[in-house]
Amino acid sequence: MGDFNAKVGAPKDNEDLVVKQHGHGARNNRGQKLVDFALEHKLTIINTCFKKKPNRKWTWRSPNELHKNEIDYILTNQPRLFTNFEVLNLNYPSDHRAIRGTVKLSKQKISRIQFTNKLECQLKSEEERIKYKDNLKLLLSEPATCQENDTVQTCYSKIRN
Numbered sequence: 001m002g003d004f005n006a007k008v009g010a011p012k013d014n015e016d017l018v019v020k021q022h023g024h025g026a027r028n029n030r031g032q033k034l035v036d037f038a039l040e041h042k043l044t045i046i047n048t049c050f051k052k053k054p055n056r057k058w059t060w061r062s063p064n065e066l067h068k069n070e071i072d073y074i075l076t077n078q079p080r081l082f083t084n085f086e087v088l089n090l091n092y093p094s095d096h097r098a099i100r101g102t103v104k105l106s107k108q109k110i111s112r113i114q115f116t117n118k119l120e121c122q123l124k125s126e127e128e129r130i131k132y133k134d135n136l137k138l139l140l141s142e143p144a145t146c147q148e149n150d151t152v153q154t155c156y157s158k159i160r161n
Contacts, residue, residue: 005060005071006030008045015039020048024057024070034073044079046101047072052086059087059097074101081105 009027011019018038024047027035038045047057047070058068074085084102123129146155
């Protein structure tokens, strides 16, 4: 989303949907703006959902290496999909550490259609059945007369009528 340099910290009143109980450090003005944004858009800050040791939560280190802050976050509208959050301790020349969220993806269950063994016959009475059989025999005994120069649609219309 961008570089807010926000420190969210612990949750305050009525923020338990956005900021969970495992925030790190104290909140700054940018952190408050990020929390307000998350509240407005119904997002959860995943970093605050999982309990980790303080030395496993910081994502930024000052150039003199005296200050360490958690300023990189994962925001989502589906926090239940996340099974873990971790800060990676990779050795590369940067003052930031990468963050990784583990998402549980599952196939959507396919519901089975239940079939019944009932056959619904449209021809309820014996009269209707006899009438239908006679009409079918008559139609099958008369061959459809299609000429060579007739189109497929014309032949189909003759068969249908």
